[in-house]
Amino acid sequence: MGCKVCKYKSEEEDEIIRSARTAKISNKKEISKINIPEYKNEILTLINKYRSYHNSPPLKENEYLNQIAQTHSENISLKGKVYLSNNTYKGEKLGESIFASSKLYSAKDLVEKWYNTQSEHIYGNENTKPTNFAQMVWKNSTDFGLGICHKIHDKGYCYIVANYYPGGNVSGQFCNNVFPRVNKEVNNNLNNNFINNISDEIDLEYFRKKCLECHNKYRNIHHVDNLVINDDLNKMALDYAKKISQIGKLQHSNEKYKGNLLGENLFYCKGFNINGVIMTDNWYNEIKNYDFNSNNFISGTGHFTQVVWKNTKECGFGYAKSSDGAFYGVAKYYPAGNFQGKFKENVIPK
Numbered sequence: 001m002g003c004k005v006c007k008y009k010s011e012e013e014d015e016i017i018r019s020a021r022t023a024k025i026s027n028k029k030e031i032s033k034i035n036i037p038e039y040k041n042e043i044l045t046l047i048n049k050y051r052s053y054h055n056s057p058p059l060k061e062n063e064y065l066n067q068i069a070q071t072h073s074e075n076i077s078l079k080g081k082v083y084l085s086n087n088t089y090k091g092e093k094l095g096e097s098i099f100a101s102s103k104l105y106s107a108k109d110l111v112e113k114w115y116n117t118q119s120e121h122i123y124g125n126e127n128t129k130p131t132n133f134a135q136m137v138w139k140n141s142t143d144f145g146l147g148i149c150h151k152i153h154d155k156g157y158c159y160i161v162a163n164y165y166p167g168g169n170v171s172g173q174f175c176n177n178v179f180p181r182v183n184k185e186v187n188n189n190l191n192n193n194f195i196n197n198i199s200d201e202i203d204l205e206y207f208r209k210k211c212l213e214c215h216n217k218y219r220n221i222h223h224v225d226n227l228v229i230n231d232d233l234n235k236m237a238l239d240y241a242k243k244i245s246q247i248g249k250l251q252h253s254n255e256k257y258k259g260n261l262l263g264e265n266l267f268y269c270k271g272f273n274i275n276g277v278i279m280t281d282n283w284y285n286e287i288k289n290y291d292f293n294s295n296n297f298i299s300g301t302g303h304f305t306q307v308v309w310k311n312t313k314e315c316g317f318g319y320a321k322s323s324d325g326a327f328y329g330v331a332k333y334y335p336a337g338n339f340q341g342k343f344k345e346n347v348i349p350k
Contacts, residue, residue, distance in 0.1 A: 034104065040066075040146045042107035043162075047136055047144070050115050053181045054137040062165065065089065065145020069161040073149035076100070076159045087163065089143075095135045095167035099160045104150075110160065111136075122282050123180055124269030130169035138168025139177040175270040175326075180278055202273055202319070208234065210276030211317040211331065215307055218284050222348045224310040233257065233316025233332040240264075241330040245320035250328070263312060263333030265303045274319050274327035283307050295344045302338050309337025310346040 040061075048058040072085045076098070087094050097114055099105075105113070114132035122128040135141070143165040150158045168177060208229065216226040240253055250266045267279045283303035290301040297305075306312070316332045337346060 036148060039107055039148070043111055043146060044144055046107055046111040050111070051137050054139075054179050056137050056139040056177075056179070057142070059141060059144040059164070062143035062145050065094070065143055065163045065165060066147065067145070068094070069145045069147030069163045070149070071147065072096075072163075073147035073159045073161040076161070077149045077157070080157075082159075089163075089165045092165065093167050095138065095141060095164035095169060097132045097135055097162040097164075101158055104158050114162075119285070120288075121178065122285065123178070123272075123278055124175060124267055124282060126172050126174050126268075128174055134174065134178050135164055135168040137178055138164065139179070140166055140173075141168050142166070175268075177271075179272050180275070204238070204318070207274070207276045207319060208317045211280055212276075212315065214277050214280035214284075215315065218280070219308050221350050222308040224308060224348060225313070227312065227315045227333075230314040230316050230334065233262070233314060233334060234318060235316070236262070236318075237316040237330040237332045238318030238320070240332075241318040241320040241328050244330070245322040245326070245328045248322060248324075248326075255332070257332075257334050260334070261336055263306045263309070263336035263338065265306055265331040265333075267329035267331075268326060269329075270324075270326040274321075274329055276317070279329045279331075280307065290347070292344075292347065292349045295342070296340050297338055297343070305343065305347050306331075306333055306337045308347060309333070310348060311335055311342075312337050 044059065044061060051058060068085075068087050068089070072087065075085075076082055082098050082100055084096055084098070085094075087096070099110060099113065114136055116133070117131040118133040120129060120131050121134055128134075141164040145163045147161040147163075148158065170177075212227060212229055219226060236255060236257070240255065244250060244266070250268055252264055252266065253262075255262050255264070265283055267274070267282065269278075284307055286301045286304035290298060290304060312333045312335060314334045317330070319327055319329045321327050339346075
């Protein structure tokens with residue numbers, strides 16, 4: 001069974017639409033000043049620039065998708081509110097990004113707004129939330145269309161619809177389509193085969209060094225002491241990474257150290273080499289869902305809270321590669337964190 005294509009609009013866009021009904025600004029003159037074909041071309045050029053940073057091939061303009069996007073932008077304008085279409089092309093649902101504003105953004109600012117939703121993306125998670133960013137850089141998308149509509153009766157609002165074929169944000173396919181950024185402006189020696197050249201030889205000690213550095217960077221932000229590496233925990237983390245790589249799924253252990261349960265964070269990625277910084281960043285990014293006023297565990301934040309848990313003093317890291325090319329990362333922590341009723345004293349605000 002195929003996965004449903006998810007489509008997304010940001011909270012900021014929701015707020016823009018809520019205010020659309022009372023807006024009194026008209027940007028008809030502003031829109032009339034621009035060359036629409038050039039504006040569309042600039043948007044596509046910028047999107048392809050960002051795609052290159054994530055090792056995705058460039059999109060090509062598709063006139064049929066242009067027409068579909070234009071029609072939907074006009075329908076949105078008529079109704080005065082954003083809603084996602086169910087448009088298809090060649091029997092497949094299209095990916096879709098929508099933006100609405102009382103002013104016409106430059107192509108650069110518009111594309112950056114979509115791209116900046118990268119902060120909500122969790123690399124290595126096959127069920128991460130759909131974002132405009134993920135759709136923008138989705139490797140398997142090949143065609144692109146754009147529609148722009150401004151109507152006087154809609155009080156000056158401009159609606160922009162982007163369609164992608166095949167659609168992205170497909171649950172279960174993120175790891176093979178959304179890769180971490182490679183700065184090609186600096187790393188000119190990297191080629192387009194970077195993502196496919198997955199290495200079997202990733203230096204374990206360097207991986208552990210970067211894990212520790214990144215952990216302590218975040219712990220310093222939260223005013224808690226640095227962690228130190230424990231060789232016993234390193235071995236336990238490596239052994240357990242090998243075990244789950246053979247099982248082929250993430251599942252927590254109940255391992256103990258000095259008679260006490262260990263804290264444990266797990267990570268999975270496929271399609272790119274495991275990296276201690278990316279792994280730790282993904283765990284830490286759960287901070288956006290955390291409530292520092294709570295003294296109890298909050299679902300979806302446990303990786304973050306363990307990374308910065310004040311009473312944790314020692315750690316160990318390991319990774320293993322499975323037969324299907326996926327990487328499994330494991331971090332072990334002693335003493336463990338995430339105890340009910342202990343969060344306020346151990347998870348310190350910035």
